[in-house]
Amino acid sequence: MAVPRRDPTENTKRTRGILGLTAAIAAVGIILVAIAFPDDEQTATLPTTSTPVPSHPQDVEESWQADPADSVLAPGFDPYPPTFKLPDATTLTGDAISASLKLEQDATPFGGTVGFSFEGADLASPMWDPDNSNLNEMLAAVENPVIRFGGLKGDRRVWWTSANEPAPSWAEATVTPTDLENVAAVADEVDASVTLVVSLARYDPDRAADMAAHARAIFGDRLLAITIGNEPNGYFLEGEPDRSVRDKTWDTNAYQDGLEEYAAAIESASPGTPISGPGAYDATWWRAFADSSVANQTAMSMHWYPLWDCSGPASSTANPTLEDLTSPKLRESARNIVGMGAETAEQYDLPLWIEETGPTSCSGGNETSRTHAQSLWTTDYVLTAAELGAERIAFHSTLAACEGGAPMSPICATGTYSDPGTIVQGRTSYLALMQLSWIPDGNMLTPTVSGDGTVMVHGVFGADGSLTLVVSDLRDPASGAEALPVTVSAPSGLGADAPGSWSPASGSLLTGESLAAQESSLTALVPVEPRLAALSLSAAEPLTIATQPGSTTMLVLKPNS
Known part of the structure; x- marks a missing residue:
């Protein structure tokens, strides 16, 4: 996937502009007993309330009456933090974590990497x-967002x-061309990249080809x-006839037959349409897609x-x-599973996209x-997956x-379960996606980090020579653990024309009171204090530098002249 390049300074300015003009913080009280992302019905619970924050400090009275339709509702986000600060690392007595970073020849590009996977039914949403x-x-607050439409529905x-x-x-x-036009207008506004699932479960190659042709146009x-x-x-599930859309004869061969018939219909309706797949968790099906005769x-x-x-x-x-969510073993699982996907994609000379993911199914x-733990995991998982080769994560x-x-x-x-309305707000993991999108575009660095894995260091070497460090500290802030x-060390493998040195320029901090806390706090990316600079x-x-338990620290370093 081609990665857009932009000046990291402009990246910061644009983020501050969007969020400074539209940011809002909500106080949220929610107790949910629901399901993750399935077909089943869900149960309603306590209501949510939110209060917009002033878009400009001097316009307090006017901004408190701001239209929610023009606001970023992100509980815990601070768009106007003071100068970025960290504890003085020279005063800390704990064992230091050491980290080295290397730019590999096949390093994964990072930029326009994270975003959202929506159900296909959401194409018809009035939102x-x-x-x-x-x-x-x-x-828009998640810069250059990934948007994917698919899911079981x-x-x-x-x-x-x-x-x-x-x-x-x-x-x-029911989805029509008008719905696609509405979504495309928003995609243009927020500078999003889009992927779209057409139905194979309801077998109709011509209808799918018609949808694909309209979408491409x-x-x-x-x-x-x-x-x-x-x-x-998952089209045939032994013992679950209600969830199956095929019989026991369904296998990778049958999938390839249907895939190739669909692809031929799409090619006829709109020649050159790019095709990705299989959108599955199973190496056998990954290979079935790549081994098919599907063009493009x-x-x-x-x-x-x-x-x-x-x-x-x-x-x-x-x-x-x-x-388990905050265990270093989960990172190792990601390295195993995502690494397997990356190796398979590389065998076929294809980029790897993680088109649907989340903490749990x-x-x-x-x-x-x-929880706050979900926000910490989100950052560490995205950067781990990107280090392994994932270029798109929804x-x-x-x-x-x-x-x-x-x-x-x-x-x-x-809104309510029966009447959700059209105003949307972010949860803790949304804050993590916001912060990740502020990383200046560049290439992932491969980390080697000491310790037991509860503190991890990730890095991105910017296209302009900047260096972004992200420290994920999965320790529970309620445990009383000290900052470390x-x-x-300076990255290796950058080449002879790389900067000789860097200094911290800006930073952002994602924190929470405990792993179980129902809120996280995120500061906008702002200049660092003189001591850090x-x-x-x-x-x-x-x-x-210092890391605090239960935090994600982002530090952008600029080359020294």
Whole structure:
């Protein structure tokens, strides 16, 4: 995937502009007992309230009456923090974490990497009207966002028509070219890249080809690819006839037959349409897609939810618990599974996209839902996956209500379960996506970090020579653990024309009171205090900074002249 390049200084200015003009902070009280991202019905609970923050300090009275449709509702976000500060690392007595970073020849590009996976039914949502919704503002706050439409409903319960045909009884939503035009207008406004699933579950190659042709014409270059089917490896489930859309004869050979027929119909309707796939968690199906005769293969896509062991034993490392979500073992699982996907994609000379992901696929709310721990995991997982080769990472999301909606979604609507309305707000993981999008475009660095893995250091070498350090500290801030010094060596492998030294220029901090806290706090990316600005990183002089338990520290270093 081509990665857009932009000046990191402009990146910061643009972010501050969008968020400074539209940011709002909400006080949220939510207790949810719901499901993660399935087809089942969900239960409603307590209401959510939110209060906009002044868009300019001098306009307090006027801004408190701001239209929510023009606001970024991000509980815990501070758009006007003072100068960025960290504890003085020279005063810390704990064992230092040491980190080295290397630019590999095949380093993954980073920029326009993170965003949202929506159900296909959300294409028909009224939230894509910016006159009545703030969804455009919420997407814009995650710069150059990834947007994907698919999911189980997109494959099984969405009816596409460009000829106003009546929808069949199984359809929960009807999508038309007008809906695509509404979404495309927002995608243009927020500078998003888009991928779209066409239904393979409801077998109709010509209808899928018609949808793909309209999407390509409407989205233009913003449409990166069409995916044929969502999780085809789950079309037949032994013992679950209600959830199966094929019989026991369904296998990778049958999938390839259908895939190739669809691709031929799409090629006939819109020659050259890029195709990605298979959108599955299974190496056998990854290879089935790549080994098919489908023309214009653009990327290999995978889905993964690392906490899948919904009722697992205590010995499992994939339970939907705070302990497993923040365990370094989960990072190792990502390295194993995402690494397998990256190796398979590389074998076929395709980029790797993670088109649907999130903490857990388990049904119902659990102790990880809506927590500060989820925001910490989000950052560490994204950067780990990007280090391994993932160029596009979409977190499965819902436009349903916060009250009774899927608890793992980064965003949700502020209305009731039965009437969600059109105003959207962010959860803790949304703050993590915001912060990640502020990293200046560049290439991922491969880290080697000491310690037990609870403190991890990630790095991005910017296209302009900047260096971004992200320290993920998964320790529980409620444990009483002390801040630790982190010593980072200058990156290797940069080449002879790389800067000789860097100094901290700007920073942002994501924190929370405990791993279980239902809120996180995020400061905007702002200039660092003079003490930090006076520090330097070079081959002869490592940089030592402090990390606090339960925090994500982002520090952007600029080359010294």
